[in-house]
Amino acid sequence: MTGAIAYISRDSDGPPWKAVLEAGLGPVDFRPLGALGRLEDIEVALAWKPPPGLIATFPNLKLIVSLGMGVDHLLADDRLPAGVPIVRIMDEGLVGQMSEYALFWALRHHRDIDKYAASQRARRWRPEPFVDTLHRRVGVMGLGAIGQDVARKFALLGFPVAGWSRTPRTLDGIEVFAGRDRLGTFLGRSDILVDVLPLTRDTRGLLDAAAFAALPRGAYFINIARGGHVVDEALLAALDSGQLAGAALDVANTEPLPADHPFWTHDRIALTPHIAGATNPRTASPAVIENIRRRRAGLPLLHQVDPQAGY
Numbered sequence: 001m002t003g004a005i006a007y008i009s010r011d012s013d014g015p016p017w018k019a020v021l022e023a024g025l026g027p028v029d030f031r032p033l034g035a036l037g038r039l040e041d042i043e044v045a046l047a048w049k050p051p052p053g054l055i056a057t058f059p060n061l062k063l064i065v066s067l068g069m070g071v072d073h074l075l076a077d078d079r080l081p082a083g084v085p086i087v088r089i090m091d092e093g094l095v096g097q098m099s100e101y102a103l104f105w106a107l108r109h110h111r112d113i114d115k116y117a118a119s120q121r122a123r124r125w126r127p128e129p130f131v132d133t134l135h136r137r138v139g140v141m142g143l144g145a146i147g148q149d150v151a152r153k154f155a156l157l158g159f160p161v162a163g164w165s166r167t168p169r170t171l172d173g174i175e176v177f178a179g180r181d182r183l184g185t186f187l188g189r190s191d192i193l194v195d196v197l198p199l200t201r202d203t204r205g206l207l208d209a210a211a212f213a214a215l216p217r218g219a220y221f222i223n224i225a226r227g228g229h230v231v232d233e234a235l236l237a238a239l240d241s242g243q244l245a246g247a248a249l250d251v252a253n254t255e256p257l258p259a260d261h262p263f264w265t266h267d268r269i270a271l272t273p274h275i276a277g278a279t280n281p282r283t284a285s286p287a288v289i290e291n292i293r294r295r296r297a298g299l300p301l302l303h304q305v306d307p308q309a310g311y
């Protein structure tokens, strides 16, 4: 079994993937979207937001690799071949970028940088009252590889950090709240909330009016996960009432965000176009190569997705 590798993505980083895969596997028959050739030849599909139904047309497919750490873009395709295992990339480079992004916005909020920028514009030399790091509680929703890295890095800076996850777990120095029953308590102690959850049927719309109301007044929200967790109207209402001091959003319910969406112009929203963490073929490829080898040898796979759980 050494068939072709299909690269299914509308992004333009196909050629670097061919090079990094060949460095580990030797010459590969690499087929980008638009030049897939004979579909019978395709053994492995590397995919990011594949056109629904396309993967089902590869009759000899043995492995699906999600080019994102999130797999909602794949599982949205209800015609995925049931017996073909799905693995997701596990990219240290991407994980580090996600943490950087969360730290950047959290520290900008924590140190009142926007207020000082306004003071500078007004030629006003005025120290602001500050909140001590020990009293700025950070809450990280989702404790997978990214959430753990985010939580650990905030804790290193001295913030009290808690995490929320579906199932209980133990993490050094991080208070863990598990399950839906504990969500309200977790939110109630999160002055800065960082969303790193996967998008599943359990997490869609989780951040609604009740969730924002459960946060301490003046909390700050950072979404580096998926826009589908957020009820947009509830977020806007929480910002407008002052319940939330601000939000940094890297993701949206609809991407690209439509031109007439209120997020674009809201003065308490910082918006970026899903760039918090980019998949880097150099750092993501070792595990992909290992998984292709393992699949060929019939060995257990790394980072395999449970389609029922949705991650």
Ligand code: GLV
Binding pocket: 067, 068, 069, 070, 071, 277, 279
């Ligand atoms: C990006 O959003 C990813 O899932 O890796």
